[in-house]
Amino acid sequence: MRRLLFLCALVACRSEVASSSAGLEPFAPPAVAEDLDPDPDVVHVRLRAEDLGARRYAYNGTSPGPTIRVEVGDTLMVELVNELTLPTTIHWHGVYVPFEMDGVTWMRDPVMPGQTFTYVFSPPKAGTFWYHPHFDTAGQVDGGLYGMLIVEDPAEPEVEEIELIFDAEAEHRPGVTRGHGHGRLATPWRINGVVQPELHVRGGTSVRTRLVNASNAGYLQISHPDLTQIGSDQGLLPEARAPVRLLLAPGDRADLEWRIGETGFSVVAQPYSLNGGPAFGEPEEVLRVVVEDPAPAPQSAPWPFPAGEVTPDPGHTDILYALAGSDRTRRWLINGETFPNVTIERIPLGSEAIVEIRNVSPSEHPFHLHGLSFEVLSVNGVPPDVRTVEDTYNLRIRDRVRVRVLADNPGDWMTHCHILPHAEEGMMTVLRVE
Ligand code: C2O
Ligand code: CU
Numbered sequence: 001m002r003r004l005l006f007l008c009a010l011v012a013c014r015s016e017v018a019s020s021s022a023g024l025e026p027f028a029p030p031a032v033a034e035d036l037d038p039d040p041d042v043v044h045v046r047l048r049a050e051d052l053g054a055r056r057y058a059y060n061g062t063s064p065g066p067t068i069r070v071e072v073g074d075t076l077m078v079e080l081v082n083e084l085t086l087p088t089t090i091h092w093h094g095v096y097v098p099f100e101m102d103g104v105t106w107m108r109d110p111v112m113p114g115q116t117f118t119y120v121f122s123p124p125k126a127g128t129f130w131y132h133p134h135f136d137t138a139g140q141v142d143g144g145l146y147g148m149l150i151v152e153d154p155a156e157p158e159v160e161e162i163e164l165i166f167d168a169e170a171e172h173r174p175g176v177t178r179g180h181g182h183g184r185l186a187t188p189w190r191i192n193g194v195v196q197p198e199l200h201v202r203g204g205t206s207v208r209t210r211l212v213n214a215s216n217a218g219y220l221q222i223s224h225p226d227l228t229q230i231g232s233d234q235g236l237l238p239e240a241r242a243p244v245r246l247l248l249a250p251g252d253r254a255d256l257e258w259r260i261g262e263t264g265f266s267v268v269a270q271p272y273s274l275n276g277g278p279a280f281g282e283p284e285e286v287l288r289v290v291v292e293d294p295a296p297a298p299q300s301a302p303w304p305f306p307a308g309e310v311t312p313d314p315g316h317t318d319i320l321y322a323l324a325g326s327d328r329t330r331r332w333l334i335n336g337e338t339f340p341n342v343t344i345e346r347i348p349l350g351s352e353a354i355v356e357i358r359n360v361s362p363s364e365h366p367f368h369l370h371g372l373s374f375e376v377l378s379v380n381g382v383p384p385d386v387r388t389v390e391d392t393y394n395l396r397i398r399d400r401v402r403v404r405v406l407a408d409n410p411g412d413w414m415t416h417c418h419i420l421p422h423a424e425e426g427m428m429t430v431l432r433v434e
Pocket of ligand 1: 091093132134251368370414416418
């Protein structure tokens, strides 16, 4: 929790300056979860799920909900107080948790209105994760129930941190005019609830920027000068990368390193089509970074990147998932089935399984696996250049992605598309590790 001091210093500087500038809205960091336990190895947080009316919801009065920070191996206890008129749960997206703590309603009851449930687990891996309900998921996430869970590794350098939780409504969700797809957005991108914020940062600082795409269905493709990605779904990458554009499908996360120097820049969201063909819309400035006290950009921080050997594909396939369906039928299928009428695939605890996912539908899908993670072995026969470990991986149309799943956590793990209306319209199954 030491890093919070740095964050507060940055925030204080930011809000003083930002309030004096005309035009754009000031940047707002998410709230910080209060730790109710004095024990340094235990983080105890209380989250009240509240109904704000008009299908808007909040945790402790805010959306995004408060950011929870723990160190690897700490015990995290989160008391969920359900003040909604609906059942709810919390799912810890990307985190290895015991099955009872996964917040799903498969074989488990949700937390009923007026009830409290305490989630207890100890996150084993550092990274940028997030939390959200897994009951009426599309509706409750769309209504604003989500927040960031950051697991820190003391071996990682202490630099200033900025959290960016993106949300926008896409047109292809029930209740909103169903356009022709192509990823058109019905609302502008919001970052931590604010449209087009302006963020002030001091020159000469290295900043770790953590991004989550919490949108139900909106694909976020960003670009900005000197885009350097250092982390993905499951912590640091094997090396820093400099993509021209960074795609975050719903549910995806990324960590960037910003080496702030003399000049500011704009973060731009590029239009993106998830149905092939042209992407309609204009590039949209989603965040403006303004430099205070310009100074030479610092060196890159000493990130302890993990070893990057890609596992060779053993060639056989243990489990095959074919993703099919269409917006017209509003049925989205895995292997011809819609949840909950699904065949449960099984992997023995302690073994590994090679899973092949084929997208034979006319839409892209972010494939998400609970409780475990997977290494990407190949995409359309081509292995990645570095080891890529993910829990959410976007499949383009006709992609054939082969992944290796280590079955090191027992449970019934939901496997689904993270376009939440697709999951609700059937694109979800169960992978059992026993
Ligand atoms: Cu964020 Cu079942 O997922
Ligand atoms: Cu999908």
